[in-house]
Each structure stands twice: as structure tokens, then as C-alpha cells.
Amino acid sequence: MSDILVEAVKGAAAHPRPEGIKFAYGTAGFRDKATILDSVMYRMGLLAALRSKAKKATVAAMITASHNPEPDNGVKLVDPMGEMLEAAWEKHATDLANAKDEDIGSALQRIIDAVDIDISLPADVFVARDTRPSGPPLTQALLDGLKVMGSTFTDFGILTTPQLHYLVRCHNSKGAYGEPTEDGYYKKLAEAFLKLREGTKKKYVPDVILDGANGVGALKTRKLQAHLNDTLKITVCNDGSSGKLNEKCGADFVKVQQMPPAGMDIQPGQRCVSFDGDADRVVFFYLNKDGVFNLLDGDKISTLIAGYLGELVSASGLQLNIGVVQTAYANGSSTRYLEDVMKVPVSCAKTGVKHLHHKALEFDVGVYFEANGHGTVLFSDQAEQKIKAASQDDSLECSRREAATRLTLMMDLINQTVGDAISDFLVVETILSTRDWAADDWNMQYRDLPSRLLKIKVKDRTAVQTTDAERCATAPAGLQEAINKLVAKYQQGRSFVRPSGTEDVVRVFAEADTQANADVLAHEVSVQVYQLAGGVGDQPQP
Ligand code: G16
The missing domain is CATH 3.40.120.10 (Alpha-D-Glucose-1,6-Bisphosphate, subunit A, domain 3)
Known part of the structure; x- marks a missing residue:
């Protein structure tokens, strides 16, 4: 075993793995109670260094549990162009997080062999965290992992997740994507x-x-x-x-x-x-x-953005296809509005921005949003080149050139690396202002179907398995049949269940013609999940 790996094993003594816990790199990295994450952080420091060596570029590690309660924390790794960690490496992350302390060296060696990494190469990692009080000690554990691997690093302290994604892309693109500083x-x-x-x-x-x-x-x-x-x-x-x-x-x-x-x-x-x-x-x-109360969620944001970008593309005269990517959580009315009224193609992906991001790459302009407000827009390289060229083409009609110029500015305003609340907020404000719309005007584009989202605690959430972009449950036996029967009772009824990747629960979604029906349907499906998938605690009450 190389000296570095020997040091990695020695270093693990200060970051022992807690007994009896199985960690998994889920929808958005590792998420758990902050008190049990020290060993995971140390190991993600080791893995981030390996990832950097494998990619011969700077990568990043964000310490956050995002929407989870304050006592939770987590870590997600970011690839060189600001994308989520490549899916194949999620298994390496899970294996390394669960290896016994003394087996860390061999777990690392397996990754090195599988990916064929030259361990002597340099590594460089950007690190940031959210405002959780558990952030500083967990950052320290991650930095310990980086130091053992001989990696250089920059600790940016407190940043939003999308800011870190932006920084790593700017750095690796040598400034082409922007100035690699928070101020930039x-x-x-x-x-x-x-x-x-x-x-x-x-x-x-x-x-x-x-x-x-x-x-x-x-x-x-x-x-x-x-x-x-x-x-x-x-x-x-x-x-x-x-x-x-x-x-x-x-x-x-x-x-x-x-x-x-x-x-x-x-x-x-x-x-x-x-x-x-x-x-x-x-x-x-x-x-x-x-x-x-009226909610304008990710679905409303994506229809607003897709509509506006579509108009700019037509006005510019460029031949670019625009598509929207949603998940099963998307309100049925939004999908119908996009397909039937706006005539925009819609794809459905599994929950998790990484899945949507991937699908959005299939379009020249791919607008992807989860209903929960997580999303962005991707412009293909070819689309970007065409738009920039048109914005500088003096032979073009003035209105076409202006539309192309607005598109280039929209590309600058949009953080294409990942969903970004600040950037998306400014994009929405820009479109509302251009259209001279109040919130009510925006909301009137289409009327949401009433929906309800519930969560159910079960012994083992992996007992629930799904297919067809999570719209159909394949396990436990009988669950999907039960859901189908319940859904059939309600006008415009739709429901699905899936295990969360960030919390220890199974999520239940239902929509129907009225709020009362959506609520009852969600409750009835929850009872089925509780009974068939090993619910814990009291049976869900209406
Ligand atoms: C994360 C993911 C999102 C996902 C959400 C809920 O968001 O990045 O893509 O929709 O978790 O996931 P799940 O239903 O699997 O728990 P965040 O904002 O918490 O990072």
C-alpha cells in the first residue's frame, strides 16, 4: 500500500466511524444528524482528493443539509464544471463511507484501481459550508482528509451551494464562465x-x-x-x-x-x-x-422562463429547440399547459437535480425545475455560440439582434451549473418586469390542481422501490395496485410514492380535482404505505 494510503488509515483514528450505521450517498450527497457525520466528512476529504486527481482539475465539497432541520448536516461533491458528482462515483462514496476504519486503505485502493488514478498527481479542492453551527468542525474533518492526501484546498467559509458550483466552474474554465470570486x-x-x-x-x-x-x-x-x-x-x-x-x-x-x-x-x-x-x-x-395564499412554485417558474426564452428565440430567428424537464411531482396542470398550450416538449426525470440536469442536456435550451423550486436552464454549446454570433451580427435585422442580445444577458443571469435561488429569483424578476406582470398575472397562466405531499416513517425506506421516473412502485408487493384503486376513485386523481434520498421517510404525493380529495387520497395512500411497507409509530391519521 502506498504511503499516502497508510497515512489515510492512520488519520482515520481521529475520525472513527460510528458502529451500526449505514451511510448512503443519496439524492444530494450524504445527509444525517450532524453528530454522526465526522467520519463521513474525513472520508469525503479523501475521496474529493481522489476525484480531483482523476479529473486532473479542481473539484469542490459543499457541507450542507440544505432544507433539512438545523441539527442535520451533510456533504455533496461537485465536479469540475460545477456539475453534481458523476453518478458512478456515488457508489465509491458510499463504499468508502461504510468501510471499517482499518479498511480505508483497501477501500481507497479499490477506487484507484477501478478508475485507474495516478495517485502521484496533485489534487485541489474548493470547500464551503452553510450557516449550520455544526459546519466548522465538520469542515475541519473534511480538511483533515484532504491534508492526508496531500491535496491543496481553498476554504471559502460560508457560501450558498450554487456559489460554490459557480466558483469551481469559473476556476476550471480559467475565468471564461466568470471571475472566480464571491464578488465576481x-x-x-x-x-x-x-x-x-x-x-x-x-x-x-x-x-x-x-x-x-x-x-x-x-x-x-x-x-x-x-x-x-x-x-x-x-x-x-x-x-x-x-x-x-x-x-x-x-x-x-x-x-x-x-x-x-x-x-x-x-x-x-x-x-x-x-x-x-x-x-x-x-x-x-x-x-x-x-x-x-397563492404559491408560485418550480412549475410556475419553469413555465414562465420557458415561455419567455421561447419568445426571445423566435424573435431572434434562431433555430433552437426548447424543452422542459419536470419530475413526477410536477402539477398535472403545468404539464398540460406546457404541452397543450405552449406546445413545448416535456420530459419527466427522477427526483434529484442531477437527473433533471442530464435530461435537459438533450435540448438546445433545456429548462429544468423540480416543483420544489430547484432548477435552472442549460444552453448547449452550439446554442450559446449561435446566440452570441447573432447578437454581434450587424447584417441582422435590429429586432432579431436585440432578441439575441437579451438571450446572451439571460445566459449570464442564469447560473447554468445548478439550481440557484438568487439567480432564479433575478431571472423571474426580470421576466415579470419585462412583461409588466404582478404576481396575480403570472399565477393566472394556468390554475394548479390541488395537491398534498406527506411523509411516512417506515422501518426501512428502501422497502419502497419505483420505476418509470418514480411514477410506479415495484415494491412492496401490492402497493401499486392499491394506489391504482384509490386513484381511480377521484376526478383527475394521481398519486405516487417514493423513498426520500435526504430524509429517513417515504414521500407520498397526491393530486385531485379538489383540495379535500387530494388530502383524502394522500391520506389513503399513506395508510397503504404504512401497512405494506412497514410503517413505524402510529398509523397515519386523516
Ligand atoms: C435535495 C435535492 C432535490 C430534491 C430534494 C428532496 O434538495 O437536491 O433535487 O428534490 O432534496 O429530495 P428527497 O425527496 O429525495 O428527499 P435540497 O434542497 O435539500 O438539497
Whole structure:
């Protein structure tokens, strides 16, 4: 065994693996109670160094548990162009996290052999964390892993997840994607935003209230604001000065509970925006004139963006295909609106941005969003070249050139590496302002079908298995048949179940013609999950 691997085993003594726990690299990396993650962090330091050697480029490690409660934490690795870790390496991550302390050397050797890594190559890793109090010691454990492997690193301290994705891409593209600093990120977004901004509007009001989930998004939005030259007033609530991270606030709370967060005093018609704990998800909401809560989620965001980009592409005269990628959680009305009214092709992917990202690459312009507000837009290299060329082509009609110029600015405003709450927020504000729409106008594009999302605790969530982009359960036996029977009872009924990749639960989704029916259907399906998949605790009550 090489000296480095011997040192890696020695180093593990300071970061012992807790007995009896099985770790898994899930939807968004490792997620668990922060108190049991020290060994995982050390090992992810080792793995990040190997990944960097394998890719001969800088990679990144983000320490966050995003939408999960504050006592949780986690880590996800980021590939050189800011993409999620390549799927094949997730198994290496899981194997390494579960190896006995004394077997770390051989676990590393297996990865080195499988991928054929030259261990003598240099490694470089960018590291950042969210605002969780457990972040600093866990970062230290990860850095210990990097040091043992002889990797150089930059610890950026507290950043949003998408900022770290942006930085690693800027660095590896030698600045072609932007300046590789936090300030460079604000400058790039703000410059594009200001250029896309138009004069005063009648209905669109440049005033928005932000629910920062008591996390990093609130801190970073304040920094961004300094670059916006008062073009947009952002009142930051839930900024972490009193409440707890994600507690009764944040994008996940607002989406799942379908109500405004605590800590916000809002008036009818005011546009509100909610980020999650690491600011990679965003949803909008408002109260209508009767005080009724209205949610503008990832589906509404993707239809808004796809519609606007589609218009720009037609106006530019460029031949580019636009497609939208959703998951099974997408509201049925949004899919119908996209396909039947907007005539945009829609693909369905498994939950997890990495799956959507992959599918979006099949289009020239791929708009992908999960209903929970996690998403972005990808422009293929060819589309990017065509758009840039058209924006500089003096022989083109002025209106076509202008449309292409707006598209280039939209490309700058969009963080193409991963879903980014700050960037998506500015994209939505830009489109609303251009269209001169209030939140109500946006919401009226189509009417959501009522839906309900529940979670059920079971002994082992892997007992539930699915196929067809998670729309059909293949295990436990009889579950899908039971769901089919229940769904058939309701007008426009639809339901599916899937094991969460970030929490120890099975998720149940249902939609139907009325909220009451969606609620009953979700409850009935939950009872089936509880009975057939080994529910723990009391049976779900309506
Ligand atoms: C993560 C993933 C998302 C996913 C969400 C919930 O979000 O990045 O793609 O939708 O978890 O996943 P699950 O239902 O498997 O628990 P975040 O914002 O927590 O990183």
C-alpha cells in the first residue's frame, strides 16, 4: 500500500466511524444528524482528493443539509464544471463511507484501481459550508482528509451551494464562465440584471419580501443588493438573527405546508420569495386581495422562463429547440399547459437535480425545475455560440439582434451549473418586469390542481422501490395496485410514492380535482404505505 494510503488509515483514528450505521450517498450527497457525520466528512476529504486527481482539475465539497432541520448536516461533491458528482462515483462514496476504519486503505485502493488514478498527481479542492453551527468542525474533518492526501484546498467559509458550483466552474474554465470570486458572482449577475432592466412599469412593482430561511441565502442577498443600484427593493426577513434555520420558514416549508412562513408580515398583492437553507431552491408566493395564499412554485417558474426564452428565440430567428424537464411531482396542470398550450416538449426525470440536469442536456435550451423550486436552464454549446454570433451580427435585422442580445444577458443571469435561488429569483424578476406582470398575472397562466405531499416513517425506506421516473412502485408487493384503486376513485386523481434520498421517510404525493380529495387520497395512500411497507409509530391519521 502506498504511503499516502497508510497515512489515510492512520488519520482515520481521529475520525472513527460510528458502529451500526449505514451511510448512503443519496439524492444530494450524504445527509444525517450532524453528530454522526465526522467520519463521513474525513472520508469525503479523501475521496474529493481522489476525484480531483482523476479529473486532473479542481473539484469542490459543499457541507450542507440544505432544507433539512438545523441539527442535520451533510456533504455533496461537485465536479469540475460545477456539475453534481458523476453518478458512478456515488457508489465509491458510499463504499468508502461504510468501510471499517482499518479498511480505508483497501477501500481507497479499490477506487484507484477501478478508475485507474495516478495517485502521484496533485489534487485541489474548493470547500464551503452553510450557516449550520455544526459546519466548522465538520469542515475541519473534511480538511483533515484532504491534508492526508496531500491535496491543496481553498476554504471559502460560508457560501450558498450554487456559489460554490459557480466558483469551481469559473476556476476550471480559467475565468471564461466568470471571475472566480464571491464578488465576481454578484458582479456577473448584477451586471446582466441591470442591463435587462427596463423603465417604470404599471403593474410590476420592484419591491419584494424575502424569506431567507434563517440561512445563508439571506446573508448573501444582502451582499447582492449592494450591486443592484436600488433597482429592486428586497426586504430580507428570516435572516437568522433570531429564528432557527428552516424552522417554520424556507422554500420547503412554504411549498409543503402551502402557507406563508413565520416571521413575515405581508399585505395582499405583495410579491414574496422564499429560499431554502443553502439557497439552491426558490418559490414565490403572495396573498390575493381576499387574503388567500397563492404559491408560485418550480412549475410556475419553469413555465414562465420557458415561455419567455421561447419568445426571445423566435424573435431572434434562431433555430433552437426548447424543452422542459419536470419530475413526477410536477402539477398535472403545468404539464398540460406546457404541452397543450405552449406546445413545448416535456420530459419527466427522477427526483434529484442531477437527473433533471442530464435530461435537459438533450435540448438546445433545456429548462429544468423540480416543483420544489430547484432548477435552472442549460444552453448547449452550439446554442450559446449561435446566440452570441447573432447578437454581434450587424447584417441582422435590429429586432432579431436585440432578441439575441437579451438571450446572451439571460445566459449570464442564469447560473447554468445548478439550481440557484438568487439567480432564479433575478431571472423571474426580470421576466415579470419585462412583461409588466404582478404576481396575480403570472399565477393566472394556468390554475394548479390541488395537491398534498406527506411523509411516512417506515422501518426501512428502501422497502419502497419505483420505476418509470418514480411514477410506479415495484415494491412492496401490492402497493401499486392499491394506489391504482384509490386513484381511480377521484376526478383527475394521481398519486405516487417514493423513498426520500435526504430524509429517513417515504414521500407520498397526491393530486385531485379538489383540495379535500387530494388530502383524502394522500391520506389513503399513506395508510397503504404504512401497512405494506412497514410503517413505524402510529398509523397515519386523516
Ligand atoms: C435535495 C435535492 C432535490 C430534491 C430534494 C428532496 O434538495 O437536491 O433535487 O428534490 O432534496 O429530495 P428527497 O425527496 O429525495 O428527499 P435540497 O434542497 O435539500 O438539497
